[in-house]
Amino acid sequence: MLLRRLQRGESLGMPHSRPMPGIGKRCHELRIGDTAANWRIVYRTDRDAIVIGAVFAKKTRTTPKDVIATCQRRFREYDDACK
Numbered sequence: 001m002l003l004r005r006l007q008r009g010e011s012l013g014m015p016h017s018r019p020m021p022g023i024g025k026r027c028h029e030l031r032i033g034d035t036a037a038n039w040r041i042v043y044r045t046d047r048d049a050i051v052i053g054a055v056f057a058k059k060t061r062t063t064p065k066d067v068i069a070t071c072q073r074r075f076r077e078y079d080d081a082c083k
Helices: 002-007 065-081
Strands: 017-019 027-033 038-045 050-058
Touching (some): 002 027, 002 038, 002 050, 050 065
Antiparallel strands (some): 017 027
């Protein structure tokens, strides 16, 4: 549901979406609660796409460093492929 709202051009804020400037420009984290886990979707809003960097179950207060590094690498690879 939240991804669909983003695709329609809606800007989401807390508590659904949180900016993640440490990952990069236009990067955010969707916050999805579930009975089994608290899920996060790291995404970036581009002019013509919503680019997903990672989906993971959040287990601590901070975003794991390996998730941040993976997202940065994937966004960089996406940018390089779109050139």
